[in-house]
Amino acid sequence: MSYISINPFNNEQLKEYEPLTKEQVVQAIKQAEDAFQSWRYTSFEKRKAVMLKYAQQLRERIEEFAELITLEMGKRISESREEINFCAEIAEFYANGAEDFLADQPMDVEDADAYIQYAPLGVLLGIMPWNFPFYQVTRFAAPNIMAGNTVLVKHASNVPQCAEAIHELFAECGAPEGVFTNLFIPKEFINSVIEDNRIQGVSLTGSDRAGAIVAGEAGKEIKRSVLELGGNDPFVVLEDADLEHVIQMAVLGRMTNTGQSCAASKRFIIVEDVAEKFLAAYREEMSKLKLGDPLDPETDVAPLSTESAAVNLDNMVQKTIDAGATVILGGGRPEREGAFYNPTILTDITPDMPTYDYELFGPVASVYVVKDEVEAILVANDSSYGLGGSVYSRDIDRARRVAEQINTGMVFINQPTNSQAELPFGGTKHSGYGRELSHLGILEFVNKKLIHALKS
Structure with a gap:
């Protein structure tokens, strides 16, 4: 080879x-x-x-x-x-x-x-x-x-x-x-x-x-x-979060390196009181992103690493859509040369669907609407992965209490999982x-x- x-x-x-x-x-x-x-x-x-x-x-x-x-x-x-x-x-x-x-x-x-x-x-x-x-x-x-x-x-x-x-x-x-x-x-x-x-x-x-x-x-x-x-990092949004900041972090957390990061935000777990506003604002911001040449500083969305990576990602997304997931944005590849995939938001994903416990390596966000903080923690922990995660709330003490109950190697408050030379990086479970x-x-x-x- x-x-x-x-x-x-x-x-x-x-x-x-x-x-x-x-x-x-x-x-x-x-x-x-x-x-x-x-x-x-x-x-x-x-x-x-x-x-x-x-x-x-x-x-x-x-x-x-x-x-x-x-x-x-x-x-x-x-x-x-x-x-x-x-x-x-x-x-x-x-x-x-x-x-x-x-x-x-x-x-x-x-x-x-x-x-x-x-x-x-x-x-x-x-x-x-x-x-x-x-x-x-x-x-x-x-x-x-x-x-x-x-x-x-x-x-x-x-x-x-x-x-x-x-x-x-x-x-x-x-x-x-x-x-x-x-x-x-x-x-x-x-x-x-x-x-x-x-x-x-x-x-x-x-x-x-x-x-x-x-x-x-x-x-x-x-x-x-x-x-x-791998990772399938939860991004937990509580009802008292600063929604404008949350949306900025949601785009950053999902789209860094075109979503090709083990520690990227992948599962967006939103308390139902703010779910409708979150989905509307997140869709609006993700739809603004411009695909293009990664050498062009104006480009927001670069290609995936290989053509086969784009094909594999599309196959998993289509299987989930066919199983009943709702497409809020994207859901396929653009008609252009290169290993591109459109920024995508999926919701109404259930545990029996192919991507529920699968790491989607690309610009695809999975959104889960939950009743309250307790259910948010349950969904966050319902994964075979345990790398990173993040919690969003204006109440830092509350966010810490939630973070301590999330079973991962790292949890960040009011920002996506990040790497610094001084901070340990690693996970648990798979x-x-x-x-x-x-x-x-x-x-x-x-x-x-x-x-x-x-x-x-």
């Missing part, structure tokens, strides 16, 4: 890469293991210098990398720039904070000096998705490289130019050969890489189906794993386990080793 870069705006092929052979993969693993044997003992200052240069280069070459993202997976250029800037922030956060995050932790025990040492594990495998092609690689690589691990990355097959660019950038920034390695490998090679004795852990961002397979393989080998999987970002993100793949000495 070749890695083929296709511009989803016009479906034109940009570039093609041949996958590595098995022998080349084995050599890459050996190189990463050899690099670990020295990288693990490097000073934080040396690691920091590499990571800060990586951040600097991202900022200095922001237009180059942002355009690459947009051409390869269709993200609007302004959002691509935001992604590159965020990567620089993450790199700086771990460059400047790793030494403190990993400092020995004294233990309070009698008659002994004891502490926890945070030691690197070794070579790690990252399996990364296409929807944030720089951010999700950086989110995995930055903390683990700063911790003294070395990383191999199997990136999504439709963003090979981004994968190659990140690999080359780490090398240009002074990372020794083998500290960061891009692997152009087919899916069939993943299991054999996980099974290799030199691989100490695996991190996957992707679907829950892929996560189950990878976690199973890692579990068989007694290796650590972190899974950041949305995975483990945390990335914040100080917690650097602790996933380290040995928390107890050192204990009796006092003389």
Whole structure:
């Protein structure tokens, strides 16, 4: 299987890469293991210098990398720039904070000096998705490289130019050969890489189906794993919410990255007292959005990542409409070239419909009208996913009480789920386990080793 870069705006092929052979993969693993044997003992200052240069280069070459993202997976250029800037922030956060995050932790025990040492594990495998092609690689690589691990990355097959660019950038920034390695490998090679004795852990961002397979393989080998999987985030609107603000957040929460985000707002759960006003205003705002070239700053709605993604999304939407859902807006693809899908709002969705507990990856909002706060919480929790969510109310204490009852890894009040370098990112249930970002993100793949000495 070749890695083929296709511009989803016009479906034109940009570039093609041949996958590595098995022998080349084995050599890459050996190189990463050899690099670990020295990288693990490097000073934080040396690691920091590499990571800060990586951040600097991202900022200095922001237009180059942002355009690459947009051409390869269709993200609007302004959002691509935001992604590159965020990567620089993450790199700086771990460059400047790793030494403190990993400092020995004294233990309070009698008659002994004891502490926890945070030691690197070794070579790690990252399996990364296409929807944030720089951010999700950086989110995995930055903390683990700063911790003294070395990383191999199997990136999504439709963003090979981004994968190659990140690999080359780490090398240009002074990372020794083998500290960061891009692997152009087919899916069939993943299991054999996980099974290799030199691989100490695996991190996957992707679907829950892929996560189950990878976690199973890692579990068989007694290796650590972190899974950041799908989401079906609830967006809960209580009757006392500021509706004008809610509508702005509803558009932002659903349409960021053309809805192709695991932590995007997907299920809009509206208390019936304000449901009619919400639907009318939301329809009006969503209908204003302009489809177009993602390189054009005037474009509001970019194409989906691939033609097949648009086809699959349309199939799921049509099945739900056929099952009785009401179309408030959209409900199909525009008659134009490219992997586009019209902004869509569906309601009257019942538990027996195909998309009730399915992650719609695109500009499709599912609206549920509920009687009150109690029913809103029940519907929010009636999902196999548990990544993020948001609650909207003028009463912050009330919103906190509702947020505490929503079974997800993250809940935001009066704004959609968001990512910051300082805040932990991760979910529960079929949305995975483990945390990335914040100080917690650097602790996933380290040995928390107890050192204990009796006092003389």
